[in-house]
Amino acid sequence: MSDETRILEVQIKDEFHFKFSHGGASRFFIELSENRRFMGTRCPQCGHVWCPPRIICSRCLSSTEWVEVRDEGEVLCAVPIHMSLGLDLSHLGSPQVCALIKLDGSDTCFKAIVAPKLGETVQKGSRVRAVFKGTVQTIADFSFELI
């Protein structure tokens, strides 16, 4: 092998640890942990209800106020995950479906995991209810089941 075609590869480990807050949306997770209730925010100006909550309404830039929304809702779109590709979702059981869910009482939607039982199909229009196991720190710490 000539010197021109020889290469040197080095493997290094660059490890980062993050400790961050969910900012103004923190109450969403705190309420789920402590009271198992979903909170969104309502814009006093235009009435839009945001869940995921936003402390400023993106439609009219007014400050919003907290309101409770239901723990049930509708699937707007569902995508079965066949390969987790580096994201560890094993704690949620298998199989998993990543779904866009609009909770009753909210005007917006968020992505969450739905864990269907054997033989169940999750699809647009499916009704779902939240299921909790322990402390809720991220959106992966709870899932939904079909009603």
Next chain:
Amino acid sequence: MRVGIIGVGLLPWKVRYPNKTYYELAAEAVRKALDDAGIGKDRVDNVVYGLADVYTMAIRQACASTIIQDYIGMAGKSSLTVHGGAATGALAVKTAYAEIASGMSEVSLVVGTGKGMDLIDPETGKRSLGFLKSITFDLDTTWDQPVEPGATHFAFVVQAHIDKYGGPTEEQMAKVSVKNHGNALDNPLAQSGIKLTVEEVLKSPRMSGPAKFYDSCLYSEGAAALVLANEKIAREIGRKVVWIEGVGSSNKRSSLPDWDDLGGIPCQYIATQKAYRMARIKDPLNELDVIELHDLQTGIEIMSYEELGLCARGEGGRLIDEGVTERTGRLPVNPSGGMIGCGHVAGPSGISRVGEVALQLRGEAGKRQVKIAHGRGLTACIGGPGVSQACSIVLGV
């Protein structure tokens, strides 16, 4: 002020360039583009870098433009870095266009370079897993990253279209895969030219939602560069100039939180309408000769047919069924092989798509050359979380 593309420098797409750093790749692409333009580097006033954030993280280099600027001999000139997911490269071209059209520069160099395979998953030793983990960082930290692996956000866009319109079917998506992998066979720059059958695509492993392995775009390493100039300098070089006739961009997520938009790619529609208006294009199917677009997944290419106004919404699958977008069809789409057959790394990808259309309009695309009747082509790049970033560029000769 008219702005022309006077130099194209495209490198072959590869899974990995183990023997080149990102700035060495950039330098090779720049040298090719300047040679193609027939001008020296001293004529360049300004450099626009298309460097996607995810890839600058993948190479552990937060301000890569400073390192590249020095290596390519442009130290002291003005520069700007553009980032917009997989649309980064086209957005960089648009930015360079504005630099010249505003009169701030006479010659602007657009450079993109990317290496995703420096990342490695220590448990499996697979570089692809390390990279796929990193692209999750494109998504919202609080609301998306914890539950949405890899390219699932693209699958959402396609699945929502299927829910709304009943298509595209898996067979139609497979036909796009067969077309783009097949086109790549005639492109010496392509990474994945394969003669596939619809059945082989349908039998490939499922990824997320309707997308299978062969429905998904590549992840590559590579670099691309273009030289843009004002009309005075463009005419001095004495060769066929490809003019930028229309540009448009938009930033709008295709899903959250505006769920009324589900089933479409609104940013691509908005960006392309702007570009069409500027170029005075009213009937793209009958006014364009070639399109290079971002086929993040086969279903997204079919949806793009609709967003680009080639057919009514919900009818994109018909175009692939009827062969309209084949290389020998009425309006060839991705004769280069696209992101599925040719290659993709955000940054160089969009720049090379513009370069490909420029080569086609110059009649210099070799075996992948399509028939040029109207003298106009379109590049339509999209990307970002949930397909949110779009930039469309109409070129003409």
